[in-house]
Amino acid sequence: MRTLTGVGSTPLSGVGTARWYRPEADLTxxxxxxxxxxxxxxxxxxxxxxxxxxxxxxxxxxxxxxxxxxxxxxxxxxxxxxxxxxxxxxxxxxxxxxxxxxxxxxxxxxxxxxxxxxxxxxxxxxxxxxxxxxxxxxxxxxxxDAAPGTDVADLPPGTVLLAERLTPSDTAALDPAAVAGIATVTGGRTAHAAIIARSLSIPAVVGVGESLRDVDAGTDLLVDGSDGRVVVDPDAATREQADTAATTPVPDRVSTADGVPITVAANVGSEAEVAPAAERGADGIGLFRTEFLFLDRESPPTEAEQYEAVTAALSAFPGEQVVVRTLDVGGDKRVPYLDLPAESNPFLGRRGIRLSLDDHRDLFETQLRALLRAAAHGGDADLAVMFPLVSRMTEVESALSAVDAVAADLEAEGVPHAIPDVGVMVETPAAVFLAGRLADAVDFLSIGTNDLTQYVMAADRENDGVAAYHDPLHPAVLRAVDRTTAAAAETDAWVGMCGEMAGDPALTELLVALGLDELSMSAVTVPAVKTRIRQIDSAAARARADEALACETRAEVVDVLGLDRD
CATH class of the missing domain: 1.10.274.10 (PtsI, HPr-binding domain)
Structure with missing residues (x-):
């Protein structure tokens, strides 16, 4: 038995038989x-x-x-x-x-x-x-006119797939029921293939290095994506440890070692993701993306379709909260039947709440009707609604007025409904600077670090030419998060985070120290983040966070936090 080390990408473990994938051999x-x-x-x-x-x-x-x-x-x-x-x-x-x-x-x-x-x-x-x-x-x-020699979509059960690297296409084609794990010679945690592997809940270790090439096909392997290790010919005790870790119950709710409660919720982007989120022990849904209801079809979803999707999510989380984001299209999300205008820079154009309030008020009001009805029929779960890409107080005021107007219409029609808690996404520098006033006006704020990083750093997150700038560990982004939580602390509003950053266990201590009440993430990372929270001393963590906030460069932040990453 020997152990190879790399970067844990998906915090799960799996045992299976090695099979090499070498697509480059078919492209001579x-x-x-x-x-x-x-x-x-x-x-x-x-x-x-x-x-x-x-x-x-x-x-x-x-x-x-x-x-x-x-x-x-x-x-x-x-x-x-x-x-x-x-x-x-x-x-x-x-x-x-x-x-x-x-x-x-x-x-x-x-x-x-x-x-x-x-x-x-x-x-x-x-x-x-x-x-x-x-x-x-x-x-x-x-x-x-070449076809790959190995069809990654049709692998035998119990396969641990080894490769120089996997492309996003390769990874998206994998069957999680067949693939026990992934290990690659190169790659990093933020690569698109690694992100897709996490979404598929496939144990993955990337960047193992040249030593992986010495592993022969047919070898028994254990892939431990939590600790970033690949164990060759694991013995019975090692296998048992992996099995035990995989079956250890996830605690319902967690607090830091010194008693600070943190909600750990799941991001959900399709109906198929709801049940796995519950199974992974998520404390509700912190981001229910409704776009999947509107995309890949010829016309918008009906009020009834939206109502059914939301009530199904609520039913899966009795006693918890489900936070639904209203339609967030424009920018990188195109909806053909909406005939959205072509824009030279769509990320700075008409998207999110701007489209809902100005261009497609009918869709917005239909969605609000479905949500208010679901709030009254969601079983034991609580529904919350949040508005994306807020940058002006007038947008919040208009959205809240729309909620009241829809409630009045439903009341007049005799339709059962309830007004849910309402929040806003903090994704723009404007929202950061307005955080105190926003928190006074709504019940909660949810920081979307993917877009917040994009706008703070003026770096389009879909433009590879400026990818180095799109960095949530830049001190400016950390200060934006800190400013938001500090402003909300003076109000009754709670603050969550639902960007990719929230699901990185290596950053959990920092985020807790910055005052986040809730972290929402890909369901597969929920157990690892909950485990990390229980180890944190929030007072000591705050001292390290203050050091990070005083840094001037990403490298200094990484050093202060003791992170092992590029």
Missing amino acids: LPERPAPATVDGDAERARFAAARDAVRDDIREARDRAAARVGEEEAAVFEAHEQFLDDPELVDDIEAAMAEGTPAPHAVSDRFAAAIEQFEALDGPMAERADDLRDVRDRLLRALL
């Missing part, structure tokens, strides 16, 4: 012909046809991923489509073909250069190289 290029023998026009036509086919493949992959892991995680495939149509890449490839380079070689050459550029960068930006590989491999398969 033919010998490069002399330029004079290459018909440039024919190669450009081949390339254009391949791009069309790959574009269709990417959109199908996005739809499949959205159904399995939610719209938020599936958004990566929209970035893949942007790579496919990147004018600089396309122009360079077409120029090479015009000079006598066959299409497959032109694609391979140009993508290799772009991948190398990304890999030379630091942090999460380097991990975007895998997204480029995903698009490159799709193009090469289309051009070479």
